[in-house]
Structure formats: C-alpha cells, structure tokens
Amino acid sequence: MIRRYDLFxxxxxRPASDGATMPAINPYNQDVHAHVPVATASDVENAIAAARRAFDSAWSKTTPGERAKLLNKVADLLDADADRMAMLETTDxxxxxxETGSQMGYAARIFRYYAGWADKMxxxxxxxxxxxxxxxxxxVPYGVVACVTAWNSPVAILTNTLPAALAAGNCVILKPSEHASTTTLEIARLCEQAGFPAGVVQVVTGAGDVGAALTGSTQVDKISFTGSPGVGRIIASKAGANLxxxxxxxxxxxxxIVFDDADFDRALIGALAGIFGATGQTCIAGSR
Incomplete structure (x- = not known):
C-alpha cells in the first residue's frame, strides 16, 4: 500500500494548497512507497503565522516542567515505535x-536529554x-525557528535541533529534504500525540523553493540548516541581510588524526568505517 502524507x-x-505531491522513492528498488505534499509559498506563510500565534499564546504560557513532560512523552512514543520508524527511514x-535502528534509540535519548535541560536554563x-x-x-526563546534538515539521517539530524529549540520555548517549523521526508512527518505525528499545542511543531515538505520561502522570511527568528556548503552560502546571505x-x-x-600511541590496526578500521559507512554520505565522514 502506498501511503499519502499531508503537511502538518x-x-x-492538510494537503498542499494546490494539491501537488512528489513521490517518496525507495533507493534500493526504485519503488514509490509514499506520496509527500509539495508545500506552496502560501503554505509556508500559513505555517509561520501559526507558529507566531502559538508562540504568543499557548506556548508562552507553558512552564519549563510542562515542556519537559512533553519532550519525555515524545521519547516514550519514539521508543515504542522505533522498529517501524527505522524500517520507514531505511525505505526512504x-x-x-x-544504522537507522540505532539512530531511533539515539533520537529518543536526545529528546530526554533536552527534556532535562528545560528547567535548567x-x-x-x-x-x-x-x-x-x-x-x-x-x-528568552527566539520565537519561531526554522529547521532545515538533510536526507542522509533525517531523524538523527532533526533531534539535534528540534528538542533543544522546544525545551527553550521556541516554536519550530521543520523542512526535511525532498529526498527523505516521511520520518520527519512521522515525528510531527508523535509530537501531536504527545500533546504539543497547535503551531508549536509543524512540517512543510518540498524542494529548495520551500526551504527558500521559509529561511528567507523576515518572520522567522532563527534558522538551523544541515546540508551542502552551496546551499549554506545562500541561506547565510539571507540570514545576514535580515540580521x-x-x-x-x-x-x-x-x-x-592518529596519534603515535594509537593502536594502528584499530585506527585503520575506524578510518575505513568513517569514510565508507553510509557510502561516505555522512556529515562526519573522515575523508582525509
């Protein structure tokens, strides 16, 4: 069965305002396993406006302890759903x-880590x-935070940004890579189940024009981006123009870096794993 996702x-x-979708393709066998919405500029504007309303109302009234409970609830839900989430990410x-299985466990731990920070800032x-x-x-929180993540480890990268921003009291709009969007939408579903107020966690999907509309908006207070240097330069120029x-x-x-007292055979194995793990498509690949 091919699943059809909506924007959150x-x-x-809800579907994209113009109804457009893109296929989620399994890179192993090239099968389409889902359809993902392609957000319009209007959808992005609606998400930003909703985040601002949530930040100015319900979310600003939550206590640090309440935010911690919500983050811990997401961690519990993620632990319970880890096997399905890992398989979905592998498919995507x-x-x-x-690797995806271990990353789901890592993600739950990171949610709990930042839950512990919520009342200690x-x-x-x-x-x-x-x-x-x-x-x-x-x-004080920034307000509305845009998190643009990469395709190679969507959930792991997301959990380096989302729970930290939420623990500090921000509202977050997630924009995953168009090459792997489904698990980010599933994380939003877990946040919904955990009880986050409307507008606090949102997801807009699509290609670079969606990310450009999000990161270029003057109504977004902070940007987090994981991706290529080329796109990073574009986002940095926009962020600089808007301070x-x-x-x-x-x-x-x-x-x-291999020191003189290192076990050379083990260092060699680590170097090989570092560059060839995930076929070298990782942010921390040891490439020289």
Whole structure:
C-alpha cells in the first residue's frame, strides 16, 4: 500500500494548497512507497503565522516542567515505535536497518536529554558597584525557528535541533529534504500525540523553493540548516541581510588524526568505517 502524507500546519494535517505531491522513492528498488505534499509559498506563510500565534499564546504560557513532560512523552512514543520508524527511514533513504535502528534509540535519548535541560536554563545576576542598582540577564526563546534538515539521517539530524529549540520555548517549523521526508512527518505525528499545542511543531515538505520561502522570511527568528556548503552560502546571505541568527552544519573535508600511541590496526578500521559507512554520505565522514 502506498501511503499519502499531508503537511502538518497549525495542528492539522492538510494537503498542499494546490494539491501537488512528489513521490517518496525507495533507493534500493526504485519503488514509490509514499506520496509527500509539495508545500506552496502560501503554505509556508500559513505555517509561520501559526507558529507566531502559538508562540504568543499557548506556548508562552507553558512552564519549563510542562515542556519537559512533553519532550519525555515524545521519547516514550519514539521508543515504542522505533522498529517501524527505522524500517520507514531505511525505505526512504536507503540506509541499512542496523544504522537507522540505532539512530531511533539515539533520537529518543536526545529528546530526554533536552527534556532535562528545560528547567535548567537560568539567568544571571551581575554584581555591580552601585548598591541601589540590580543588573540581571534572563534567557528568552527566539520565537519561531526554522529547521532545515538533510536526507542522509533525517531523524538523527532533526533531534539535534528540534528538542533543544522546544525545551527553550521556541516554536519550530521543520523542512526535511525532498529526498527523505516521511520520518520527519512521522515525528510531527508523535509530537501531536504527545500533546504539543497547535503551531508549536509543524512540517512543510518540498524542494529548495520551500526551504527558500521559509529561511528567507523576515518572520522567522532563527534558522538551523544541515546540508551542502552551496546551499549554506545562500541561506547565510539571507540570514545576514535580515540580521537573523543562524546555525549550520555543512559537508566538508573531515580529518582523521592518529596519534603515535594509537593502536594502528584499530585506527585503520575506524578510518575505513568513517569514510565508507553510509557510502561516505555522512556529515562526519573522515575523508582525509
């Protein structure tokens, strides 16, 4: 059975506004295993507006403890659904099930890790010479955060950004790679089941024009991007023009450093695994 996915915007599952979809193709046998919506610029604008409403209302009223409970609930749901999620990710991007299975366990642990941080992000009181003056700093969320992720490890990359942003009190719009979108949509479903308010976690899918509409919006307060240096340069230029905070993890040449006292045979095995694991298509490939 070929599944048809919808966008997740403002707490509702809906097709793209023009009804467009793209096939999710199993790279092993080239079979179409799902259809994924292609968001329009209007869909992206609606998601941003919903995130802003959620941030200004329901989400701003949640306590750090409440955010922690929601993140822990997602971790529990992900643990319970790990086998199916691993198989779906393998079907979507072609990684071996051994790796996608371990990544699902990693993802649940990261959700729990940031749940633990939710009530520990404190401000500071700065001592001054003036006795009648109090100087203090508080930590506040950015607001609306756009997270653009890569195809090679969608859930693992997503969980390096999404739970951290949520723990800090931000609303997040996820834009996965057009080559592997289904597990990101499934993560949104788990967030919905966990009880996150509408607009706090959303997913818009499609190709580069969808990412451009999201990252180029002046209504987005922070961008996280994992992908190629070429696209990173484009996003960085837009973020700079809008004076927008930006975090990027880009592909590049990653060195192996082998010290004199290392076990050379084991280091050699590690170097081979580092560059040829996932056929070298990984952010941390040891390529020199």
């Amino acid at each position: 915007i403002d707490g509702k599952w 991007n072609g990684k071996v099930i051994r 404190h401000g500071d009181v700065v001592p001054l010479d003036q006795k009648d003056t109090l100087d203090f700093a508080i930590r 927008k905070p930006l975090t990027m993890e880009l592909g590049g040449k990653s060195p192996n």
